[in-house]
Amino acid sequence: MTDQPKRRGFATDGIAAPLRHAVFRRIWLASLVSNLGILIQGVGAAWAMTQMTSSADKVALVQTALMLPIMLISMPAGAIADMHDRRIVALVSLGIALVGATVLTVMAWLGFVTPNILLALCFVVGSGMALFGPAWQASVSEQVPAETLPAAVALNGISYNIARSFGPAVGGIVVATSGAVAAFAVNAVLYLPLMVVLFLWNRTHEPSRLPRERLNRAIVSGVRYIANSPSIRIVLIRTLVTGVIGGSISALMPLVARDLLHGGAQTYGIMLGAFGMGAVFGALNIGEVRRRMSGEAAVRACALSLAGAIASVALSTNAILTAIALVLAGAVWMLAVALFNIGVQLSAPRWVAGRSLAAFQAAIAGGIAIGSWGWGNLTDIAGVEVALLASAGLMLLSPLLGIWLRMPPVGARNEPPAEALADPEVRLSLTGRSGPLVVEIEYRVAQDNARAFHNVMQEVQLSRQRNGAYGWSIARDIADPELWTERYHCPTWLDYLRQRSRATQSERALHQRAIDFHLGPEPIRVRRMLERPFGSVRWKEDTPDRAANEVLPVVATAAGST
Numbered sequence: 001m002t003d004q005p006k007r008r009g010f011a012t013d014g015i016a017a018p019l020r021h022a023v024f025r026r027i028w029l030a031s032l033v034s035n036l037g038i039l040i041q042g043v044g045a046a047w048a049m050t051q052m053t054s055s056a057d058k059v060a061l062v063q064t065a066l067m068l069p070i071m072l073i074s075m076p077a078g079a080i081a082d083m084h085d086r087r088i089v090a091l092v093s094l095g096i097a098l099v100g101a102t103v104l105t106v107m108a109w110l111g112f113v114t115p116n117i118l119l120a121l122c123f124v125v126g127s128g129m130a131l132f133g134p135a136w137q138a139s140v141s142e143q144v145p146a147e148t149l150p151a152a153v154a155l156n157g158i159s160y161n162i163a164r165s166f167g168p169a170v171g172g173i174v175v176a177t178s179g180a181v182a183a184f185a186v187n188a189v190l191y192l193p194l195m196v197v198l199f200l201w202n203r204t205h206e207p208s209r210l211p212r213e214r215l216n217r218a219i220v221s222g223v224r225y226i227a228n229s230p231s232i233r234i235v236l237i238r239t240l241v242t243g244v245i246g247g248s249i250s251a252l253m254p255l256v257a258r259d260l261l262h263g264g265a266q267t268y269g270i271m272l273g274a275f276g277m278g279a280v281f282g283a284l285n286i287g288e289v290r291r292r293m294s295g296e297a298a299v300r301a302c303a304l305s306l307a308g309a310i311a312s313v314a315l316s317t318n319a320i321l322t323a324i325a326l327v328l329a330g331a332v333w334m335l336a337v338a339l340f341n342i343g344v345q346l347s348a349p350r351w352v353a354g355r356s357l358a359a360f361q362a363a364i365a366g367g368i369a370i371g372s373w374g375w376g377n378l379t380d381i382a383g384v385e386v387a388l389l390a391s392a393g394l395m396l397l398s399p400l401l402g403i404w405l406r407m408p409p410v411g412a413r414n415e416p417p418a419e420a421l422a423d424p425e426v427r428l429s430l431t432g433r434s435g436p437l438v439v440e441i442e443y444r445v446a447q448d449n450a451r452a453f454h455n456v457m458q459e460v461q462l463s464r465q466r467n468g469a470y471g472w473s474i475a476r477d478i479a480d481p482e483l484w485t486e487r488y489h490c491p492t493w494l495d496y497l498r499q500r501s502r503a504t505q506s507e508r509a510l511h512q513r514a515i516d517f518h519l520g521p522e523p524i525r526v527r528r529m530l531e532r533p534f535g536s537v538r539w540k541e542d543t544p545d546r547a548a549n550e551v552l553p554v555v556a557t558a559a560g561s562t
Helices: 022-052 057-081 086-110 115-138 146-178 182-192 190-202 213-227 230-245 252-259 265-282 286-292 294-315 319-347 350-382 384-403 449-464 493-501 505-516
Strands: 439-446 468-477 483-490 524-528
Touching: 022 057, 022 086, 022 115, 022 146, 022 182, 022 190, 022 252, 022 265, 022 483, 057 086, 057 115, 057 252, 057 350, 057 483, 086 182, 086 190, 086 265, 115 350, 146 182, 146 265, 146 286, 146 319, 146 505, 182 190, 190 286, 190 524, 213 230, 213 350, 230 252, 230 286, 230 294, 230 319, 252 265, 252 384, 265 319, 286 294, 286 319, 294 319, 294 384, 350 384, 384 483, 439 493, 449 483, 449 505, 483 493
Parallel strands: none
Antiparallel strands: 439 483, 439 524, 468 483
């Protein structure tokens, strides 16, 4: 029997599969238009800076001004995306970017733009896009089913790079014919289609049974999750290093066009277009690369190819040869970034998806921002060729990181389990702020299995800690060697409820592996205790010690446990 979607080129694992879904398709097309405007403005800003100053440092700082906000506010932006309606967050973010682009247009038209004002307004636009990014990327999983998520991630990369293929060239023409003011105005107008599509999106919002976290606590929760997730941590470190080293190619592109190729704004746009065309080619082949190569092998191949491409750009004085090298650079850069992005998307559960993707954005954008500043300063000292060759040399050495920080295997997305367990027994009057809560779980394990059990519990430790627990320990009774006690704390009763609700399917399976070591007909014993039973619930002297009629709702997702 023939599958109709496959006949049309929409196979489940095909790159075009997400486009079957109307919401994703409309947002994708609108984001393509918006990306086109952003890149046209980028050309105008970079070229306007080259006209106002001859300092390579100032030219490179345009890229830094656009990228630095992503590094600075990504984690708060991710927390906001996880706490609030992601559609509303995206609309507000685009509104901020629109205001920045509009002010830049008006000031440029009036002739009031200076290098510092240009950098400041680029920073405002970058701030809006930094707030937008986590909400937009985290909402992709709400627009397509899980099996097409990798293709959707790749398509979003293609959207940006299709725009990069044509936007810079169009931007170069706009700047050459009408000036930077027209480029800024075009960007402001092209934000509007995406805002309209998002406004019309009837997003299904699933309210949580638990109260929303405060912003500062949500940020801490995100940082804690990432710190206790080895796979995400490794991907972020590799992303940061790639951004720092590879950021030279985008930061110094205006100087490559001006100083090495002796061209103008149109040449600069064409070179960026070549890079974008390569990126589209790379994104179209991400599925094939993932099928044929492991994550580590693919990232290593991308780094080596990018090193060769950057060296070729440094040594070439011919526009055609430079464009060919940039096509290769764009393809392998896009492949590397998409591999990192997919690794984070499929490793992070839904409750922390925005914050995890924000950390990814901070890593790549922060790397590019830091690298742009460094490569710009090196260019002022030693020239464009030396800076690019230094970047190529470091990129050539970067695969050595895989010895210590090997890319983790990527499986299915970590989703919450479908079934919830019974609520824990509560006979004290509790409020959300009651605490700290101490949880003790007793296991009885055969002595022959002691080592294996202890090894599993080390993984359980990371699971508890990334979901909100602290002070975790595992102890063995010296008088009864079969008796083990797991102990951990949660700051408050409400934090404990959140910690229970956050376990994913894989974590639930891990907890069950620990429980399977338990001997005897009796189940594991769980104790939940308040460290400050009177102060935490603010009893008065005449308040009776009585059971509560109502406690906060509980969602239990860890099999047979806490």
